[in-house]
Amino acid sequence: MKVLLIIPSITDFAAHDMWAAPYGMMVIASALKKHNIEFDILDLLGRNYTRKEYEDGRRRYKRTIIEMPKILRNKNIKRHYAIYGANFDDIEAEVEKLTNTYKLIVMSTTMTYWYYGYKYIYERLKNRFQTSTFAIGGVYVTLLESHSKTVFEGAHIFPNQRLQYFDKLVSEIYGKEFTCFSQPFSLWEFPDVESFSHRRYIPALLMRGCPFNCTYCASKTLVKNLEHKDPIKLADWVIQTCETTGIDNVALFDDAFLYRADEFAKPFLRRIMQSNLRLRLHASNGLHPRFIDEELASLMRKSGFETIRLSLESSDEKIMSITGDKVKRTEYENAIKYLQKSGYKKAELGTYIICGIPHQSPQEVIDSIKYVDDIGGVVYLAEYSPIPNTPLFYESIKISRYDLHEPLWQNNTLMSYWNPSFNEEVLNKLKNFLIGLRKDVDKADDDLQKSKTSK
Numbered sequence: 001m002k003v004l005l006i007i008p009s010i011t012d013f014a015a016h017d018m019w020a021a022p023y024g025m026m027v028i029a030s031a032l033k034k035h036n037i038e039f040d041i042l043d044l045l046g047r048n049y050t051r052k053e054y055e056d057g058r059r060r061y062k063r064t065i066i067e068m069p070k071i072l073r074n075k076n077i078k079r080h081y082a083i084y085g086a087n088f089d090d091i092e093a094e095v096e097k098l099t100n101t102y103k104l105i106v107m108s109t110t111m112t113y114w115y116y117g118y119k120y121i122y123e124r125l126k127n128r129f130q131t132s133t134f135a136i137g138g139v140y141v142t143l144l145e146s147h148s149k150t151v152f153e154g155a156h157i158f159p160n161q162r163l164q165y166f167d168k169l170v171s172e173i174y175g176k177e178f179t180c181f182s183q184p185f186s187l188w189e190f191p192d193v194e195s196f197s198h199r200r201y202i203p204a205l206l207m208r209g210c211p212f213n214c215t216y217c218a219s220k221t222l223v224k225n226l227e228h229k230d231p232i233k234l235a236d237w238v239i240q241t242c243e244t245t246g247i248d249n250v251a252l253f254d255d256a257f258l259y260r261a262d263e264f265a266k267p268f269l270r271r272i273m274q275s276n277l278r279l280r281l282h283a284s285n286g287l288h289p290r291f292i293d294e295e296l297a298s299l300m301r302k303s304g305f306e307t308i309r310l311s312l313e314s315s316d317e318k319i320m321s322i323t324g325d326k327v328k329r330t331e332y333e334n335a336i337k338y339l340q341k342s343g344y345k346k347a348e349l350g351t352y353i354i355c356g357i358p359h360q361s362p363q364e365v366i367d368s369i370k371y372v373d374d375i376g377g378v379v380y381l382a383e384y385s386p387i388p389n390t391p392l393f394y395e396s397i398k399i400s401r402y403d404l405h406e407p408l409w410q411n412n413t414l415m416s417y418w419n420p421s422f423n424e425e426v427l428n429k430l431k432n433f434l435i436g437l438r439k440d441v442d443k444a445d446d447d448l449q450k451s452k453t454s455k
């Protein structure tokens with residue numbers, strides 16, 4: 001009997017596929033193939049549930065407005081709540097279409113505040129496949145294990161720290177040795193891109209984890225120790241996969257892709273560059289400006305690095321220092337200088353500025369936006385999401401009107417409803433200020449895209 005792999009729909013106020021491949025599931029699919037265990041995939045964010053697909057691999061999901069979860073009702077939230085990807089009717093139809101029986105059903109999870117949709121899908125499947133074993137992993141179950149046990153009653157839950165037990169479960173069920181996560185990351189299978197080929201990008205992960213410990217981030221909870229792949233092997237796999245599938249977009253999944261760049265990122269990029277393939281590399285997770293030197297900036301340009309998001313978060317040195325000390329202004333300024341020198345235009349130098357963390361003032365966000373604009377970057381505002389068990393989560397609880405232990409309130413779209421310093425009016429003013437600044441940059445970006453397509 002086969003395994004069924006489920007990629008769930010998303011319930012949220014907004015959702016897009018910004019190169020968000022289900023990396024873990026794709027690795028499991030490769031490991032199952034290697035061990036000759038057959039599987040089906042129920043991808044509720046797949047091609048049938050896509051509204052628009054962009055050349056660079058990003059997608060807009062099908063969107064169906066649904067009633068807001070009870071907890072969020074009557075709170076004057078002026079946004080539509082929706083299910084992205086397969087809606088409830090689609091899910092019913094997809095589940096009915098499944099004619100095989102499955103010994104094991106595996107589901108991935110991501111954001112904590114998407115549990116509303118996970119619960120619906122799990123219950124529907126549990127009802128249909130009453131004798132199957134269910135295994136659930138991913139970010140949500142790692143951050144909120146106890147909560148997830150109430151959502152996935154009767155399932156085996158695998159937080160990242162206990163992923164090796166997933167292998168044990170598969171071995172027991174299928175009566176043969178199964179190895180996937182119970183080995184160093186360097187030996188994990190590469191993701192099974194072919195089985196998920198409706199996603200027009202290749203997910204590449206060079207280093208798992210992050211050396212920093214920012215007060216608003218759960219990276220250390222998700223992955224305790226840094227582990228990496230051999231950069232040459234990874235690059236060769238990317239090149240080969242691009243050649244066999246014809247996909248030319250590569251999404252970098254690292255939290256700290258540029259850390260120890262001489263040992264990892266530089267050899268990886270050199271190898272990509274030498275392939276002479278015209279690849280398009282995207283790093284939507286954010287890059288550390290501290291590690292960008294002249295050589296690296298040049299390699300990024302020559303290897304096809306297209307989506308750059310520099311993690312600055314704030315131009316206020318005091319805030320930068322107390323939230324994690326991952327970058328200083330001079331380091332950001334140098335990174336911009338080197339990237340400009342290697343040929344990047346302002347419109348290509350995206351920079352994240354965080355908005356809505358406790359004790360931050362709106363003026364500080366405006367100052368940060370102006371600073372980035374002056375230096376030569378283009379701001380992407382990252383609305384703060386309180387992540388459980390991080391230092392800033394506890395600070396957020398102190399100032400919030402609502403109970404942030406409830407995962408639905410951890411949604412970044414709702415920051416302006418619980419953070420008194422950033423109410424809707426303030427947030428709209430900030431966004432309008434940013435829109436005003438970005439008009440020129442967007443025009444330059446349009447020109448850039450036109451010049452790229454005419455080449």
Ligand code: SF4
Nearest residue numbers: 210212214217219255
């Ligand atoms: S550098 Fe980025 S990934 Fe690392 S801890 Fe800070 S926010 Fe998280």
